Amino acid sequence: MKKFLFSIFMTFSLIPVFGSVNFAVTGLDDSGKNAVELVQAELAGSIEFVERSNIGDIRQEQYLIQQFGIARLARCFAGADIFIAVQNNTLTAFETRYGFRLAYRKLSADFEKSTAEIKQEILKWNNAGKDFFKKRIISFAGIRNNLHRSLAGKAEKYSDTVKQAINQTPAILLEREYLVELLLEQELSGAWKDAVSGSEIIHFEFNPGSDAEEIIFAVYAVDAQNKTVFKNESTDLASVLSTLQEHCSRPPSKKRYTLKDEASRFAYEARIARDDHKLLLAEKLQFAAFALDPDNPKLFNFGIIANEKLIDIFPYWFAALKKIVRYPQFLKSYENPYYFSERIINHIFFNQYKLPETLRKEYWNWLARYRHLWQSGNNTQEFRFVKKEFYPTTTEYLQAKEAAWQTLLSKNIPPQEMYSVSDELFQYQNALPSHLRQTWTEKNIAALRRRPGLEIMAKSLECNAFLHTKACTADAALKKFEELFALLKKYSDLKINIDYLYDHHSVNAYIGLLEKIKLTYKKYKENQR
Numbered sequence: 001m002k003k004f005l006f007s008i009f010m011t012f013s014l015i016p017v018f019g020s021v022n023f024a025v026t027g028l029d030d031s032g033k034n035a036v037e038l039v040q041a042e043l044a045g046s047i048e049f050v051e052r053s054n055i056g057d058i059r060q061e062q063y064l065i066q067q068f069g070i071a072r073l074a075r076c077f078a079g080a081d082i083f084i085a086v087q088n089n090t091l092t093a094f095e096t097r098y099g100f101r102l103a104y105r106k107l108s109a110d111f112e113k114s115t116a117e118i119k120q121e122i123l124k125w126n127n128a129g130k131d132f133f134k135k136r137i138i139s140f141a142g143i144r145n146n147l148h149r150s151l152a153g154k155a156e157k158y159s160d161t162v163k164q165a166i167n168q169t170p171a172i173l174l175e176r177e178y179l180v181e182l183l184l185e186q187e188l189s190g191a192w193k194d195a196v197s198g199s200e201i202i203h204f205e206f207n208p209g210s211d212a213e214e215i216i217f218a219v220y221a222v223d224a225q226n227k228t229v230f231k232n233e234s235t236d237l238a239s240v241l242s243t244l245q246e247h248c249s250r251p252p253s254k255k256r257y258t259l260k261d262e263a264s265r266f267a268y269e270a271r272i273a274r275d276d277h278k279l280l281l282a283e284k285l286q287f288a289a290f291a292l293d294p295d296n297p298k299l300f301n302f303g304i305i306a307n308e309k310l311i312d313i314f315p316y317w318f319a320a321l322k323k324i325v326r327y328p329q330f331l332k333s334y335e336n337p338y339y340f341s342e343r344i345i346n347h348i349f350f351n352q353y354k355l356p357e358t359l360r361k362e363y364w365n366w367l368a369r370y371r372h373l374w375q376s377g378n379n380t381q382e383f384r385f386v387k388k389e390f391y392p393t394t395t396e397y398l399q400a401k402e403a404a405w406q407t408l409l410s411k412n413i414p415p416q417e418m419y420s421v422s423d424e425l426f427q428y429q430n431a432l433p434s435h436l437r438q439t440w441t442e443k444n445i446a447a448l449r450r451r452p453g454l455e456i457m458a459k460s461l462e463c464n465a466f467l468h469t470k471a472c473t474a475d476a477a478l479k480k481f482e483e484l485f486a487l488l489k490k491y492s493d494l495k496i497n498i499d500y501l502y503d504h505h506s507v508n509a510y511i512g513l514l515e516k517i518k519l520t521y522k523k524y525k526e527n528q529r
Contacts, residue, residue: 021126024050024080024096025118028070032086035107035115042119047126050080071099071178081130084122089114091121095132098182098192100174102132104167133195136171136252138221139179143204147215154215155206158237162204165241171248174199176269180284183291184319188259197224197257201265202244209235219244224257224265263293270301280308287316294323297330303343310351311359317344318363325370333377333385342374342389349389364392380417383408384424394431401428409444415453415491419500422457426464426503434468441465453491459484460501467506474510481517485524 025040027033040049074083074094082102083094093103105121107114143162145155167173174196182188188196205218217240218233232243270285283302290299302320321341324330330337345367352360367390375385383404391397405428408421432440441461448458463480466472484501498521507514 020129021082022048022050022080023082023084023122023126024074024077025084025122026086028085028087031089031111035111035118036084036086038115039118039122042115043122047122050077070094071101074099082125084118086118091118093121093125098188099178100132100137100172100192102135102172103170104173106168131191132172133191134251136248136250137174137195137199138166138169138171138248139174139176139199139201140166141176141201141203143206145206147206147208148212150212151215158206158215158217161237162241165244166202169245169248176201176288177284180288180316183288184315187291193259194256197259197262198252198255199224199262200229207233221247223253223255224261226265226268229253259292260296263289263296263299266292267299267301274304279304280313283313283316287320290320291323294327297327297335297337300324300330300337300340302340303347305347310348310354311356314348314355314359317348318366320344322366325373328373331373333381338374345374346389360392379408379411379413380421383421388431398428398431401431405444409447415451416494418454419457419494419496422460422500423503425457425461426506429461429464430468430503430506437465437468453494456484456487456491456494456496456501459487463501464503464506467503467509472510474513474516477507477510477513478516478520482520485521488524 025036027036043049070085070092071094073085074096075098077083077096080096083096085092085094086107089107089109091103091105091107092101094101102125103121105117107117140163143159145159147155172195179196200221200223202219202221207216207218208214209216214235216233216235217237218231219240220231221229223229230244230247232240234240266285266289270282270289273279273282273285283304286299286301290296293299300320302317321344324337324341327337331341332338348363352363355363371390374390375382377385383401386397386401386404388394388397391400405425408418429437429441445458445462448454448461463477463484466480467477481502488496498518501521502517504514507517
């Protein structure tokens with residue numbers, strides 16, 4: 001299929017441009033195909049068509065029936081300016097650079113009339129030229145139904161009428177979800193960048209009237225700064241839709257906004273989606289916000305834990321990670337983008353086996369190239385930042401952790417600073433295979449005891465290793481920790497928190513041991529006073 005589409009692209013790229021607008025026109029069912037062939041024959045010579053004799057091969061592709069399928073197909077026709085598809089007595093026109101929908105028109109059931117209507121649509125766009133963005137651009141936010149459930153039947157009927165009317169406005173329809181999908185693939189530029197930032201969002205409401213049966217229909221449009229630029233309400237839906245048509249027929253406002261304004265609007269929509277517990281939608285909208293304004297680290301706000309399939313949410317997380325590596329200054333420890341990006345990486349790590357193998361390989365190959373951005377810092381940070389979620393296998397993680405630990409040992413770091421890595425050191429020790437843990441512990445105990453002030457760290461590693469042996473019992477382990485606490489007297493100048501002395505998870509595996517250790521440590525501290 002890829003070779004097939006590539007051959008289409010190469011064929012189209014070589015076609016010379018004779019008219020002002022080039023068209024690619026196809027029927028996606030038998031009736032549409034017949035009508036299109038007749039129209040092309042009638043307009044031959046006066047309209048420039050991009051020919052695709054075997055377009056039927058594309059029509060049969062499965063992705064055409066998926067969401068945004070025809071919009072994606074439009075972007076395959078690089079030699080055309082406008083792609084027109086006819087199916088089920090409906091004509092839909094798209095510009096071919098991004099696949100934004102230019103027009104939607106129901107055709108007559110009569111074959112001769114429908115071909116005349118297709119011809120009329122082509123001539124109209126040929127005369128209009130290529131400056132599509134000069135038309136008003138709208139997105140449809142949906143309908144808020146505030147009616148009593150007894151009016152559910154009427155509300156459903158009116159909703160269908162509203163959606164059909166939105167489809168048939170003279171404005172360019174830019175679906176918000178399609179724009180999000182588009183931003184996964186590329187960045188907007190040129191005239192379309194200005195057009196997208198100048199789009200309006202159309203909102204509808206069904207509100208209760210003065211009596212149980214009365215319905216007030218309200219419609220309003222907001223610009224990129226969430227200011228209402230159009231509003232109308234009435235008990236007569238036809239009147240409301242008529243005023244909307246008039247509004248959409250007018251040229252767009254000359255006032256221009258930026259993609260930063262549009263990013264803020266997407267971020268606002270993401271907050272609303274989170275409040276409504278629509279977490280997958282929230283992540284999509286948040287991605288769009290960051291993609292439109294990646295210079296703003298506050299928009300990198302991802303990694304919500306949701307009961308969503310990883311395969312659905314992964315493309316947005318992965319795309320966001322790819323964008324943030326261009327801004328390594330955002331990846332400093334404890335800043336928001338660092339925190340949220342680590343949370344994404346953590347989620348992907350623990351759920352990676354739900355992804356297809358090809359996606360997993362692509363992700364790990366990418367992370368191998370860029371994980372150093374998350375692992376840079378001062379001496380102790382570089383050791384702490386080597387985490388298992390950055391490596392596809394346990395073996396690779398252990399090798400990287402050992403290398404970072406040996407580098408840390410080779411440097412003359414003050415004892416007080418060394419104790420700050422105790423929790424990470426315990427986790428690394430626990431992750432070692434049982435047949436290697438004892439040997440590793442003995443080797444590092446010897447190295448630490450040669451360093452002034454690190455005898456306590458050496459003893460704590462000994463205690464932690466003992467917790468993983470068959471000889472360990474709660475009472476035997478307590479004696480080990482009593483020996484450890486006795487060493488604290490020798491280094492009273494060091495500020496060693498109890499959390500630096502044991503691994504909570506390992507100790508807690510023995511019932512009652514944690515409480516006994518804390519009590520013993522408390523007695524030691526009291527005796528020191």
